[in-house]
Amino acid sequence: MATLLSEKQIAQLKRRVKETPHPREMVLDVLHAIQDANGWVSDEGVELAAIVLGLSSLQVEEIATFYDKIYRRPVGRKVIHVCDSICCWSRGSEAIMLRLQQLLAIAPGETTADGMFTLLPTCCLGACGEAPALRIGRTLYGGVEPEQLEAILDKERAEVES
Numbered sequence: 001m002a003t004l005l006s007e008k009q010i011a012q013l014k015r016r017v018k019e020t021p022h023p024r025e026m027v028l029d030v031l032h033a034i035q036d037a038n039g040w041v042s043d044e045g046v047e048l049a050a051i052v053l054g055l056s057s058l059q060v061e062e063i064a065t066f067y068d069k070i071y072r073r074p075v076g077r078k079v080i081h082v083c084d085s086i087c088c089w090s091r092g093s094e095a096i097m098l099r100l101q102q103l104l105a106i107a108p109g110e111t112t113a114d115g116m117f118t119l120l121p122t123c124c125l126g127a128c129g130e131a132p133a134l135r136i137g138r139t140l141y142g143g144v145e146p147e148q149l150e151a152i153l154d155k156e157r158a159e160v161e162s
Helices: 007-019 023-038 043-053 057-066 086-090 093-104 146-161
Strands: 078-083 117-122 134-136 139-141
Touching (some): 023 043, 023 057, 093 146
């Protein structure tokens, strides 16, 4: 389990948990640290988080599976979240999703053959004023038109390859 995070990272997280009145407040921070280091949160990652937090694995799993930005299975190097909330849907997110499926040759929930992109719908990105929106990694794209998607994907690919 220690290979998921360094001993230093584990010690820092444990210190932060100890300083927090309620360990559950730190669950997402710990899960994100594991995900950032490994790309996703395996069962072993849930167990490590439980140890760091002093919670049961089930308590951590309940939270990990609730949030769609915590990945419980391997994903591509870049995860594309297409917002399908009412604001984005009413402004064309379906067309965005369909075009991405064409460009990437995958369905929602799948990863491209080269392991670069995973395509996921998401219920909200908090960008209603910029609908339709999508997020790739930590970058939010608002007011997206299907014609812009090739350039966005090229930019994201170039970031990984450079």
